[in-house]
Each structure stands twice: as C-alpha cells, then as structure tokens.
Amino acid sequence: MTSASTSVRPGGTVLVTGGAGFIGSAISPSLAEAFDRVVVVDNLHPQIHESGLRPEQLDLRAELVVADVAEAATWDQVLQDVTPDVIIHLAAETGTGQSLEESTRHTHVNVVGTSQMLDGLNRHHKLPRRIVLSSSRAVYGEGAWQDAEGKPFYPGQRMSATLDQSQWDFPGATPLAMKASETFPAPVSVYGATKLAQEHILQAWSKSYGVETVILRLQNVYGPGQSLINPYTGIMSLFCRMAMGGKSIPLYEDGEVRRDFVLIDDVASAIVAGAFSATVQGEPMDIGSGEFQTIGTAAKLIAEHYNAPEPHVTGQYRQGDVRHAWADISAAQEVLGWSPKFNLAQGIDQLATWIDAQPDVKPA
Template structure:
C-alpha cells in the first residue's frame, strides 16, 4: 500500500455508542473522546454485566452516560432529542452462543429489534448520521468454508448434530478448514446468536444504503482481555480459564481440546473499532478482525496454566451445542481498508489479562 492509497481519518462532531458501558465500549472510550467533540454512551447496565448498575470506572470521564435500553422506542426518542450523532457505534447486543439457544427471543429482541428501533428512531428524529459502525461476529460464518483433501474443492459443512458430537465426531473427515474472510466465505450461522448477528448486518445495510448512510461492519473473532466481565457465565472462556488456574484447578477442555479459535486482545479490537468510526473512505465490505493467527483451546489453556503454575488442563469430551469446530480470520482486508494490524500475540495477551484479573480480584477482596 502506497502513502497515496493509505486510508485517512476524520473526527469531530458527536459520536453515539450503544452498549457504550460494556467491555468494548469502555475500551474504545479514550480514543473516541480524543477524536470527537462529544461522545455519548447509551447502555441499560444489564445486571448480567453490571451487577451494581453503576457507571464503569474504566469508562472515560468525558463520556456522557445515558441509561436506556436500545429496544425501547420512547427511550430512543428521548436520546435523539438532544443527541444528534454524526457517527453511531452500535455495540449493544446479547452475545452468549449457548445462552441464545435457551433465550432466543431475548437475543433476537436486543440484536435485531434493538437495531431496527435505533434505525426507526433516527429516521423519526429527522437527523441521520453519516456513518454507523456495527460490531458483528465471526458467528455469522458458522462452520465456515472447508476444503476437501482429494480434489481441493470448497464446501460448507452443515451444523454438527448432537448424535455426531455425542459420538466424538468432532471434525469433518477428509477436509480441512479455511480462514474466514468476508470476500469469499459465505455466511451460514449455526447458532441463534449467529443468526441474529447476520440479521443485524442485513437490516443495517438495507436501511443505510436506502438513506445514504455509511454502514461499516466489523466481524470480530473471540475478543478477550482486561475489562471483560468476570461474572457473565456466557462469555469469556479466557477469563474463566484464568480464574480456574489462579485457584489451582485444572482447566477442563471441551471436545478433544483441539478446537481452534482466533483470540484477539481487546486492545487490538479497540483500535479497529475506533478506526472504523473515523477512517476515510468508509469500508464498503465487512471487515474481519482477529489476531492474525489461530490457536487450539488446549494451547491457550496450557499457557494460562503455566502462567499460574496450575495443574495441566484435562480433556473432558463435553461439548456445547451451537459451537463451531474451528474459526479464525484472514485480516488482510482490515490492513488494507483500516490501516490496522494486530499487535499482540496470544502469550502477551494472556499476560495482560492475567495481570488485570489478579489486580481486579485483589481489589475486590480488599
């Protein structure tokens, strides 16, 4: 990429962040404050994430926090009566893959209806932002594309059945997975959560294209790091692994421990989301955001156990419905359209997360 081709940035004006008091919202708040004249976070402070319903201490002090629910049309009208956003960063979402199977209505309501309520309210307000950034998920790809060993042809595996999982058939025989890239990988979600995130993308793009609003979609891999909820049982296996190892326990590994994931540190994700809000020109294709590498769950657990001097992880053979076997991103598009590359490898990221957990839990006990 030449200097003439490199993306530029544009700030100023007002930025509205839905779910702005959450994990990613607090992480991006310093950069947004530095780029925009006014930053407003809209968040319902759900007790699954915010048990005390208090303003997060890591949310930048210059961010205005409005406690409202994105599914509430009246709340949207109240917010947009005084907030005229130039850019909206839409983070608000229910994110638990396993939880979405038991609470599909909740996930659909927040993720899909919450998005449509936002878009309807923006239209009613008479003020449209120039850009909306949506944090989507690698879950939209499902199992992704696999390549047959024999002829090298590409196919899309169906959702793994309970019968195959109970029989220990983890992989798809005679084939190997491909990295996920928006330009070539067809979305085929295998979880309720993934289905709602893909619906979010479709709803936003159809609306934005009709009204001349820029729609930037980021498909995030497994985000982890300092600031992640330590009480939400449905997200964050890395923080769960750290807490188990810190307590001197052996980390349990689902399936055969060889599930591959793309663990991307929150610091890298925050830079990508911030760039998506200010980069010029706006990317017109979904952008995959990951670490640039993939690791097995077993390796991640081993590094965490090593960090704490805990017993070696052990394979349980258990599984979770709706999980995909392997997932990692090709980040070439992010480099091209955002000028972004990941900076942290897995070992460095685990060290940052473990240090934060040690400090956080010590402060909590004090």
C-alpha cells in the same frame, strides 16, 4: 466492493450503543479525545454490570444514558438532545450457547434494538454520516472447509449424533479461514443469526439513505476489563479464574478446537479505525489476531502463568459451538490500515495480570 473516500473528521458527536460494556469502555478514551461529545446508551444489564453502577473503565468524559436500545422511547429521549455524526453500534446479547435457550431475548435486543435505532434516526431526521457495527464471526457458523481434492465446501452444522460419538471434525476435510468476501455466512446459533440480521438490516437501510457503514466481524475478543461474572462469555477469563484456584482447566471436545483470540486493545483500535478511516465500504471485514490457536494452547499458557495443573480433555461439547474459527484479516488491513499488535502470550499476560489485581475476584 465499493468504497468512498469521504473521511470522518475529528470533532462532532459520536453515539455508542452498549458503550458501557467491555469494548465500549475500551474505546471510550480514544473517542473522547477525537470527538467533541461522546454519548453512551447502555442498560447496564446485571449479567455484565453486577453493581448496576457506571463502570470505572468508561471514560469520565463520556455521557452515560441508562436506557434500553430496543425501546422506541429511548431513541425519542436521546435524539431530542443528540445529533450523532457517527454511531458505533455495540449493543447486543452475546451468549452463543445462551441464545439457543433465550432466543426471544437475543432477537429482541440484537434485531429489534437495531431497527428501533434506525427508526428513531428517521423519526427525528438525524441521519449520521457513518455507522460502525460490531458484528461477529458467529455469522459464519462452521464456515468453509476444503475436501481432499482441495475443493471448498460447506459442511453445515455439527449434529448431536456425531458429537456424541466424539466425531469432532469433518472426515477428510480441512478448515479454511473466515473471509467475508469469500465465506458464505451460515450461522449455527441464534446469536449468530441475529448478528447476520443486524448486518442485513443496517446495509439495506444505510444504502437507501446514503449513510456510510463499516461492519466488523470480530473473532474471540478477550483482555483486561472483560466481565468476570458473565458465565456465557469470556472463556479466557474463566480459564484464568479456574487456574487461579489451582484447578486443572477442562477442555471440551479433544482440546484441539481452533479459535482466533484477539486482544481487546487490537479490537478497540480496529473499531476506532472504522470510525475514522478515510476509505469505507459497506461490505463486512474480519477482525482477528491474524492467526489461530487451539483452546488447549490457550489453556496451557494460562495454567503455566498460575502454576496450575495441566489442562485435561473432557470430551464434552456445547451445542452451537463451531469446530474451528479464525479470520483472514487482509480486508481490514487494506481498507482501514489496521493490523493487530499483540500475540496470544502477550494478551494472556495482560489479562491474567489484570485479573490478579482485582480486589474481589474469586476463583472459579
């Protein structure tokens, strides 16, 4: 692991790709306070931005350029006027299951969008001091497990033949936390593969040109401001809308799937820390809540908030989903001086309170 002690000073210009989305809007106030100029490039995709209008959550001090990061013309337009000191690269198609059916779209946005950005920076001779990449725990796939003798191994992708027989776990094995310095990435979705490609492309390019990189592998991000219309992301908001309508929340597999639900506030503070940390490294770091919860636990807390019926197990499964996923966040704590502040119950309360206050929200 190599690190540098050069710090990114407040002031200057930050450019945020996909910056009108859930995470981008959440970090925009902090960025506007710290930088002289905040420029957001976002195509306002209708799957997330139903109205096609600038989102209210995006800080008014941020300049919004509505354009596609995967088009060379976008970068020629933006970089004529913008000289970024820091880039926060959030732009991505994020649907894990959807990526298996729309692999070209996910690859185009996530991989070509990244390479077009880097080519544009070269073409206009405007290399930033630092790039912060929002990556994903999806790069790990099923991650590492431990056998009965305590030896780590990689079981690989779960197949339909075993899932159809309700064999959810790997017999005799125990899952391990995901840790970038130890866990070998082996994505089981097209989305995960494109996020890993983003990391590799950025690392190779940045090391060649001396650009600092901060790569953050995010676990399951949720919270106020999350899209309520995107059916491919945001299981927590979907659960809230089901419970709001008095429905029993359906639990896939056996309800014991483990996830690391991390509140948007904690993710936002991690990304901002990545932009300003005095110590940076080119290797990925994991961002999560510091603990795992089962899907069943999350659903039960949501049901209790809405006085909805108990969640029920369906035995269904979704291709591309991993069995268990949670992060070892020690590297981010050490390098960035960051730690999460909110537990699951606090986060669900914030999310549900926000959803309840939305004027046009409809039960699912």
